[in-house]
Amino acid sequence: MIDYNIMTxxxxxxxxxxxxxxxxxxxxxxxxxxxxxxxxxxxxxxxHFWEHMAFKGTNKRKxxxxxxRIDSVGGELNAYTTKEKIAFYASVLDAYxxxxxxxxxxxxxxxxxxxxxxxxxxxxxxEEMAMYYDSPEDAIQDDFDTLVFGKHxxxxxxxxxxxxxxSFSRDDFKKFIREHIxxxxxxxxxxxxxxxxxxxxxxxxxxxxxPRYSAGHVRKPFLSYEPSIxxxxxxxxxxxxxxxxxxxxxxDPKRLPFFMLVNILGGPGMNSRLNLALREKHGFVYSIDASxxxxxxTGLFGIFFGTEPxxxxxSIRLVKKELKRFCEKPLGVMQLHTAKEQLMGxxxxxxxxxxxxxxxxxxxxxxxxxxxxxxxxxxxxxxTSAQDLQEIANEMFDESYMSQLTFLPNDN
Numbered sequence: 001m002i003d004y005n006i007m008t009x010x011x012x013x014x015x016x017x018x019x020x021x022x023x024x025x026x027x028x029x030x031x032x033x034x035x036x037x038x039x040x041x042x043x044x045x046x047x048h049f050w051e052h053m054a055f056k057g058t059n060k061r062k063x064x065x066x067x068x069r070i071d072s073v074g075g076e077l078n079a080y081t082t083k084e085k086i087a088f089y090a091s092v093l094d095a096y097x098x099x100x101x102x103x104x105x106x107x108x109x110x111x112x113x114x115x116x117x118x119x120x121x122x123x124x125x126x127e128e129m130a131m132y133y134d135s136p137e138d139a140i141q142d143d144f145d146t147l148v149f150g151k152h153x154x155x156x157x158x159x160x161x162x163x164x165x166x167s168f169s170r171d172d173f174k175k176f177i178r179e180h181i182x183x184x185x186x187x188x189x190x191x192x193x194x195x196x197x198x199x200x201x202x203x204x205x206x207x208x209x210x211p212r213y214s215a216g217h218v219r220k221p222f223l224s225y226e227p228s229i230x231x232x233x234x235x236x237x238x239x240x241x242x243x244x245x246x247x248x249x250x251x252d253p254k255r256l257p258f259f260m261l262v263n264i265l266g267g268p269g270m271n272s273r274l275n276l277a278l279r280e281k282h283g284f285v286y287s288i289d290a291s292x293x294x295x296x297x298t299g300l301f302g303i304f305f306g307t308e309p310x311x312x313x314x315s316i317r318l319v320k321k322e323l324k325r326f327c328e329k330p331l332g333v334m335q336l337h338t339a340k341e342q343l344m345g346x347x348x349x350x351x352x353x354x355x356x357x358x359x360x361x362x363x364x365x366x367x368x369x370x371x372x373x374x375x376x377x378x379x380x381x382x383x384t385s386a387q388d389l390q391e392i393a394n395e396m397f398d399e400s401y402m403s404q405l406t407f408l409p410n411d412n
Contacts, residue, residue, distance in 0.1 A: 026192030029089020045160015244302035266290025
């Protein structure tokens, strides 16, 4: 069992705590159940812009004072936006934990969105968008989302468009927050060597005064997927390719076995089937990855690689061959054992990272209303059979349901 504590404040915010004794660092942060999929075509990118603007001024502090408060004690202040979540978090020495809690509450709930700072940050985000566009490895993943999910909010770029980013005003941020923030869907999580009593005391001091927010925004579900094949020509030297489809939602019992299958296919290990087939055997790619992104109502499976244009067709055939192998032949006893041990080792190592654990605990509480222990996950992995994996492979790797996006150099 995961040894953690949980309390719910009067305003609905849940506070999670896990004490880790062998560290001097405390990681803490807010996670909000708001993301880019909660936007529409006109305001796409506003959740990510809000994340940036949280550091640009509150009723108490100007931007410099926000950044300096944690930096000056050797800590780190950070944030990110995904399709379904916004997180604001900090890592500090345990002596400065209270400073972190107070500051995080300030930037999360009391940002004032100064107009001058909006103009400055607008340019920063436009530069960020240009940087991603100039990186085809990143750009193809964003464009593949659009290919698979179409005009649904899941298909929109988290950064937004240059037109939408240029249009936002202070009133737009206030309106978006007013329509989406719900304190019943906010978690504050702490991982570090601090007792729960201290966490309770600071939560009541800095978090309980936050008003209760009850926005009733309902997410638009993704209901229809149509496979699509698209080729785009761009100014690049390598061909880039993405192959994949929609898949199981976050709480689907088939998600974990499929994650195991994806890990065998193209996970971080150098012994993944795709890496052995395309890099080690043929030298066609520098890297090739298979990934699984799970959402509350659907998921996205994707394979991503870059190669010389003349090797593209053969590379695609090799990828499809590996997918077909999973469908036609179950894993052998030793292959299955190795795959399970490898995945369990990777998951155990990821739990060694306390900031990752803190963010995982917060996300799991929002998405599933509980935190699954590593032991429970291991039991599910151990109980997965070769037949289970083959049945999922035949369901997920059917070529007729695959979408494909290719970036080709302009002269091809």
